[in-house]
Amino acid sequence: MKMQVQLNVNDTTHQLEIDANATLLEVLRNLTRHQSVHRSCEEGECGACTVLMDGQPVNSCLILAASVQGNRIMTVEGLMKGDTLHPLMKAFTDELGLQCGFCTPGMVMSAYALVNQWEEEVLSDMDIRKAIEGNLCRCTGYVNIVKSIRRAKAAKDAGNWW
Amino acid sequence: MKNFIGSRAIPDLVYHCPENMEQLMDLLGHIQGHFKIVAGCTDFIPAVRGGRWAFDDGLELIDIKKIPELKYVTLDGDRIRIGGATPLSMIIGAPAIKERAPGLAHGLTTMASPQVRNVGTIGGNICMSSPAADAVPSLLVLDAQVIINGNQGEEKSPLDRFFLGPGRNIMAPDQVLTEINFPAPAANESQHFQKVGTRDAVVISIVSAASWLKVDNGKCQGVRIAMGSVAPTPVRLPGAEALLVGNSLTLDAIDACAKHASQEITPITDLRGSADYRRDLAYTLTKRTLTACMNDLM
Numbered sequence: 001m002k003m004q005v006q007l008n009v010n011d012t013t014h015q016l017e018i019d020a021n022a023t024l025l026e027v028l029r030n031l032t033r034h035q036s037v038h039r040s041c042e043e044g045e046c047g048a049c050t051v052l053m054d055g056q057p058v059n060s061c062l063i064l065a066a067s068v069q070g071n072r073i074m075t076v077e078g079l080m081k082g083d084t085l086h087p088l089m090k091a092f093t094d095e096l097g098l099q100c101g102f103c104t105p106g107m108v109m110s111a112y113a114l115v116n117q118w119e120e121e122v123l124s125d126m127d128i129r130k131a132i133e134g135n136l137c138r139c140t141g142y143v144n145i146v147k148s149i150r151r152a153k154a155a156k157d158a159g160n161w162w
Numbered sequence: 163m164k165n166f167i168g169s170r171a172i173p174d175l176v177y178h179c180p181e182n183m184e185q186l187m188d189l190l191g192h193i194q195g196h197f198k199i200v201a202g203c204t205d206f207i208p209a210v211r212g213g214r215w216a217f218d219d220g221l222e223l224i225d226i227k228k229i230p231e232l233k234y235v236t237l238d239g240d241r242i243r244i245g246g247a248t249p250l251s252m253i254i255g256a257p258a259i260k261e262r263a264p265g266l267a268h269g270l271t272t273m274a275s276p277q278v279r280n281v282g283t284i285g286g287n288i289c290m291s292s293p294a295a296d297a298v299p300s301l302l303v304l305d306a307q308v309i310i311n312g313n314q315g316e317e318k319s320p321l322d323r324f325f326l327g328p329g330r331n332i333m334a335p336d337q338v339l340t341e342i343n344f345p346a347p348a349a350n351e352s353q354h355f356q357k358v359g360t361r362d363a364v365v366i367s368i369v370s371a372a373s374w375l376k377v378d379n380g381k382c383q384g385v386r387i388a389m390g391s392v393a394p395t396p397v398r399l400p401g402a403e404a405l406l407v408g409n410s411l412t413l414d415a416i417d418a419c420a421k422h423a424s425q426e427i428t429p430i431t432d433l434r435g436s437a438d439y440r441r442d443l444a445y446t447l448t449k450r451t452l453t454a455c456m457n458d459l460m
Binding site: 001003019020021023042043044045047050053056057058059061062063064066067110113130131133134135 | 169171172173174175176177179202203204207208211212223225227228251274275276277278280281362363364
């Protein structure tokens with residue numbers, strides 16, 4: 001069944017007509033054209049479709065688009081300031097935290113939620129690994145991904161963060 | 163219709179999103195045709211995509227996750243009460259759980275992934291009634307009770323009488339699990355949960371085990387052991403528990419108890435593991451969780 005919804009994606013409100021059975025992933029990719037949100041396993045195993053909902057990472061493949069009215073959705077496009085990379089994205093490029101890049105947008109969103117909300121001084125590698133446990137990198141580039149997130153934490157500590 | 167990786171499309175559905183209990187009860191009173199109550203949808207979507215559930219005649223979907231009366235974690239006297247549609251991450255972060263039941267918080271942290279814990283609810287994990295439900299052993303050892311509500315009125319049931327078989331429980335389709343509650347653990351009680359799977363995150367447990375101990379003067383005043391993926395439902399192991407209660411807590415006593423636990427279960431061989439492997443795991447996990455509890459208390 002078709003239904004009218006209002007979705008807030010990266011602080012832009014979209015008025016859309018969607019199928020009631022459409023997942024947030026499908027709506028983001030096909031209707032609002034946020035194609036950084038990658039479609040892969042569609043059952044919550046891989047994390048490639050991770051977006052933030054009210055600041056918390058969620059699998060957009062496991063959420064019906066109809067149910068996120070009133071929530072704020074954020075994708076990696078929302079991290080950019082114009083053409084400038086977010087310090088976290090810069091950290092991923094500096095530390096070679098991506099290889100094929102398919103898992104990267106989801107990985108970045110999980111990492112953003114972690115670093116953005118981390119209030120303690122020390123962020124251990126175990127904390128990082130626990131935070132990205134729902135994101136699979138089939139290039140197995142985890143070591144550099146963890147390094148990237150550590151670098152992002154340092155950038156945040158230095159005041160370079162938004 | 164199947165997509166490119168062989169999973170099925172979500173059936174055509176009518177989406178209902180009641181905003182409070184009154185609207186929900188009203189909806190349940192007059193809804194026609196196939197309907198399903200969901201909360202987080204983190205299990206519902208894989209179930210329909212994987213073909214475990216089929217709704218050929220369409221589906222009325224009732225989403226209860228926006229009902230505020232079903233989302234809470236409170237310490238009420240000496241009981242901790244958790245609303246049925248409370249997301250797992252909200253439970254893990256709740257002060258009442260952090261302070262009074264850190265063992266439960268740790269158990270829930272091993273479930274799925276941060277993404278799923280932010281959306282998936284405790285009631286959903288219980289109502290899906292998977293033998294491998296990872297929240298359930300931790301709740302069974304807390305002697306939890308569930309409250310079920312519907313237009314026929316409210317019912318209470320101990321959690322260990324709730325499950326009837328794989329995916330089956332005592333609830334009718336038009337009932338909602340509104341609350342799960344349990345006695346807040348005291349200072350001389352401890353619980354631990356461990357599971358084994360092929361990956362630490364997002365995995366269906368091959369075996370999961372939770373233990374709870376209450377100790378007084380070096381003696382075991384109370385013990386509860388529960389396991390997942392070793393029987394048609396998550397189970398308590400009264401035989402193994404009886405071996406420890408009232409006795410001095412020693413590593414030998416724990417070992418004997420764990421051996422008994424591995425024989426008390428009725429595991430099957432499936433693609434995740436053989437029955438023999440599951441018995442070995444049951445022994446090891448019982449021993450590890452009981453020892454961890456003992457180390458907390460003595």
